[in-house]
Amino acid sequence: MPNPRCDYFEAGRCRSCALIETPYAEQLSAKEARCRELLETVPGGAWLPAVEGGVRDFRNKAKLVVGGRRGAVMLGILGPDGAGVDLRDCLIQQPGIRAAIPRLAEFLDGTGLWPYDVPRRRGELKFAHVTESPDGELMVRFVVRSERALETLRGALPRLLAALPRLAVVTVNILPEHKAVLEGEREEILLGASLDMDLGPVSLHLRPQSFFQTNTPVARALYAQAAEWVAERRPRTLWDLYCGVGGFALHCASGAGDGASGAGSRADAAGGVSVLGVEVSEEAVRSAERSAAEAGIDARFFAADATAFALGSRAEDRPEALIVNPPRRGIGAELSAWVEGSGIDTVVYSSCNPESLARDLAAMPSYRVLAARVFDMFPHTKHLEVMVLLVR
Incomplete structure (x- = not known):
């Protein structure tokens, strides 16, 4: 589908969609190339095809x-x-x-x-x-x-x-x-009190001041991909740091990985995984708890700073798998160092900033990237979401 013709852009009234006159295939190719360049330690064969975000009607x-x-x-x-x-x-x-x-x-x-x-x-x-x-x-x-x-x-x-x-x-x-x-x-x-964001396998409850991904179809693909990766690794315990309203945690707990890669799913392998989510917003935690209760998912959520929670944990309580979805600054040096020394087997890192992701990966040399994928959450801009599967 061709890009829409934007009268606002042509008249110079709005330049928010800076790439709207660039063919969409070129936009996507440039984003993939940028991620490959910044994340130079990711093997070429680890990259899955990018998930497209659409050319119009995509912002929720x-x-x-x-x-x-x-x-x-x-x-x-x-x-x-x-x-x-x-x-x-x-x-x-x-x-x-x-x-x-x-x-x-x-x-x-x-x-x-x-x-x-x-x-x-x-x-x-x-x-x-x-x-x-x-x-x-x-x-x-x-x-x-x-x-x-x-x-x-x-x-x-x-x-x-x-x-x-x-x-x-x-x-x-x-x-x-x-x-x-x-x-x-x-x-x-x-x-x-909250908006019901029904994503298929899980319904998330979005409260007024809670964060949610701006592109619903891409969010579905993002959560499904994480769930599929987790299912394939078969962990018994999982932490989701920066969990927000519970998107990653609840999808992984439910084994909702169908269709993420287009090659089938082994999501049923996730059955029985014990999930814990950590989010600084108490409002978001209440939403995640409600979604878990409605779906019959046995997941726990805590309102706490992600770094402080991890650093304060006991070695025997650490999970076999970890998901992190931090803001643009990344997880930072302190949490990166903790992950590096944690002994955790599997890490799924979802990032809206490949620069900070590259810095954090450099601080965790014990891990190799098994798979990586670009999710075009923000078409017509240079912004993107990129997710990697790390194994020790």
Whole structure:
């Protein structure tokens, strides 16, 4: 399928999809080449075919700046001059999100609230985050400056539900400060509690401030691949550090590896593996525990810093297999050194930054890469997800 023609890009209004005019096959080839160059210790034969992310309709979450003026809001990005740029017809968003954005703009017009003016540091409405589940339900999160805006949105909730009948979760996040962040600490729930992300073998419950991969089909492939690799190694115990809402842990515990490589699956070998997940967010841990209970999966989850948890563990408690899915900075020198000396047999490392992955792998010379794969979570950009299977 050819890349979509983007009027916003051609007009110079948005350059977020910097590669949208590059044929998709070339984008994917360049990402694979970059990973092979950075991860030079990975044997050529270890690389599996990359998982494609699609050319349009692939983003399950829109992080929209609220710009414009009262009664005529714009939903999109912040321009170079600090003013909002309206992107309500952006073609990389899932169709359900794209259909919701004009209705959301009309709703905000009716509230009478002022969009936040970044250069002048005044106004109320900062962001609207919209997430769509695989079943087409929506989570909408408003980021505002004050209690007054919160109460205005609370009072207008019936009108919002009428405009967007597939709403499952509505929250208001309070961010009074002028700072370059997407949300504050305080989150007020107006409707629901979590969005059900049904991935087939496992349903994950996404709470408002929890992380979830932005490309649902690629996320399915990522979790399935990890589950297949783990099943093939047949560990009795598994830790998932930086586990988030439990995607990797629960898929591995359920043996959900079908279709990951296109060559069949031995996922049934994962039966009986004892799984423990560690995540710093207590909210994400509650979501993971709920998903495990609903699926009848015997998995434990703890709210803790991943590095501190590992370094504080006893040698006899260490698992036979480990999954790590850290933020862009990687697992870092301290945790890399712990893994290197841990004696753990199998490590699955999923990374959104091949540079930090390369640094961490260099600090773990006792492991060799048995398999590697690029997952194109972010088409039309240079960003990617790459996952490797390490064995001691």
